[in-house]
Amino acid sequence: MRNNLKYVYQYTVVAAVGGLLFGYDTAVISGAIGFIQKQYGLSAAMTGWAASCALIGCMLGAMMAGWLSDSFGRKKVLLLSALAFAVSSLGILPASGLSWFVFFRMIGGIGIGIASIVSPMYISEIAPAHIRGRLISIYQLGIVLGILLIYFVNAVIAGMYDESWNITTGWRYMFGSGLIPSLAFVLLLFTVPESPRWLARQNLWQKAEAVLNKVSEANVAEELNNIRIALHTREGGFKELFKPGLRKALAIGIILSVFSQVTGINVIMYYAPEIFKATGEGTSSALVQTVLVGGINAVMTLVAIKYVDRLGRKKLLLTGAAGMAVCLAVIGWAFYNQMTTGYWVLAGILLYICFFAMSLGPLTFVVVSEIFPTHVRGRAMSVAIFFLWLSVYIVSQTFPMLLNAIGSAYTFWIYMIMSVLAFLFVWKQVPETREKTLEEIEQMWSALK
Structure with a gap:
């Protein structure tokens, strides 16, 4: 194994800090x-708005990110997202x-949308094909570590003084702590380096070769030639996404992004302390249980990192969707039968x-x-991730x-139905891309034209 993997992991970890800020x-x-x-006396609808207003920014960031990253480079746009986090x-x-x-x-939210x-x-774009799934999953590990970190920070800040201090001041410190990361x-x-x-794509071939010499385990000349062939035929625009082949890829990206959210994950992530309070736990205990949620999230993401390139994307997606449906059915059953004071929920x-x-x-x-x-990755991802944030x-x-x-009960059962539909969609429509290079995946869609 060449020393190149040291640089691959180094650059991956830095990019994954964007995921950490996303989660945080x-x-x-x-x-x-x-x-x-409590401070602003919000209704249910206004509470939802306060919790979700950042997502308007996320959608704006997602809409801009593809064009910005294609025009100015991945690295510069990541810097823009970091500055947006700091200003917020x-x-x-x-x-x-x-x-x-x-x-x-x-x-x-704009920063989150861009980073996502x-x-x-x-x-x-820097990952060798045989470990690409693992490396992109490190980005998700960054997200869940960011979630775990802020759960811990929230619990510490909430425990500093009394309830009245938290209502007027404590929650501000929770948001302000994001300036450090x-x-x-x-x-x-x-x-x-740049991707x-x-x-x-900018015809900066010498710079591209220099980066590939650092990160690639393949024959660099051959890899550059494959990239040249893939880029030679056309310049990517939005109309390109709706041509046969790519149209199916876009549909898969959008629908999978939607299912990743309408199965209820952000209900747990955003409202976990409130859910646990509804089961009879006090504020302090609910926040501690929420830290436990973040810890489990991080540990199981390591499982995905270990197996995504061994078992493939499809097997893990099917297993996860089926398991989520069963769990949501149990949560709904516990609320339906008012068995919320034990450990079922x-x-x-x-x-x-x-x-x-x-x-x-x-x-x-x-x-x-x-x-x-x-040639269309930035714009295509903008469309797919826009629908993720809309969801x-x-x-x-x-x-x-x-x-x-x-x-x-019925709320969680709605998310259960969405998990069942996600399972059926992955089973019927999502192809396996394990160990394929990005250029080989492109050829797979070209064959559908």
């Missing part, structure tokens, strides 16, 4: 939403009302997290990052209203 900034709301609701964290600290809170959350596309895209990401990005495939949620973290969590980004050709917004906005309208 999206999940910070979980510990703060109860306090924000700093701005919320003194925010004088709900409107300013929403404004700065949207700026942070460009970080896994960058990793896919944001600045760390800015500094780390100066240590990585070799983006450099090739906690056990169901932890097992649900296990199945999600080894399947739809990391592998959605793996599949979406690798199924599109280089997150709809689920987050509607969850409090569903609880009020139909109750916890």
Whole structure:
């Protein structure tokens, strides 16, 4: 094994810090939403808006990220996302009302939307084919570590003083703490090169070759030639995405992205403390249980990293979707029978997290990052991930209203039905891409034309 893998993992870890900020900034709301609701006296609909307003920014960031990264490079746009995170964290600290809170959350959302596309895209473009799934899954590990970290930070801040302090001040510190990892990401990005495939797309072949000499285990001349052939035929635009072959790839990317969210994961991530409080736990115990959710999420993502390139994407996706459906059925049953004071809900949620973290969590980004050709990858990922964030917004906005309208049991059973549909979709439509180079995957779609 050549020394190149040292650089591959080094650059992957830096890009995965974008995932850490993604997880940190999206999940910070979980510990703060109860306090924000009390400070501003929010209705169920307004609570949903406070929890999900950042997702408007996420959608904007996702829409811009493809064009920006294709025009200015993956590295520069990742720097932009890091700065957006920092501005958001700093701005919320003194925010004088709900409107300013929403404004700065949207700026942070733009950073999240950009990172959710460009970080896994960058990793896919530097990764050797035989470990590409593992490396992109490290990005998801960054997300879940960010979630775990902010769960711990939230629990520590919430325990510093009393409830009244948390309602007026504590939740601001929860958001402000994101400034530290944001600045760390800015500094780390100066240590990585630009994506070799983006450099090739700009006809900067010598620079692309220099990067590939660092990260590639294949014959660099042959790899450059394959990239040249793939880029030679056309310049990617949105119309290209709707041609035969790529049209199917786009549909798979969009639908898989939607299923990764409408199966309920962000209900758990955003509202976990509130769910545990509903089972009879106090604020402190609920936050501790939420840290446990984050820990399980991180551990099971390691399982995905280990097996994604051994077993393949499809087997793990099918196993995860089936397991999630069973767990959501159990959670709904526990609420339906008012058996929430024992361990049924906690056990169901932890097992649900296990199945999600080894399947739809990391592998959605793996599949979406690798199924599109280089000349349209940025734009295609923007479309797919836009629908991911739209789905997150709809689920987050509607969850409090569903609880009020139909109750916890039926709400979780809706997510169970979505998990069953996700299983059927993966089984029938998602191809296996294990050990294929990005250029070989492109040829697979070309054969459908």
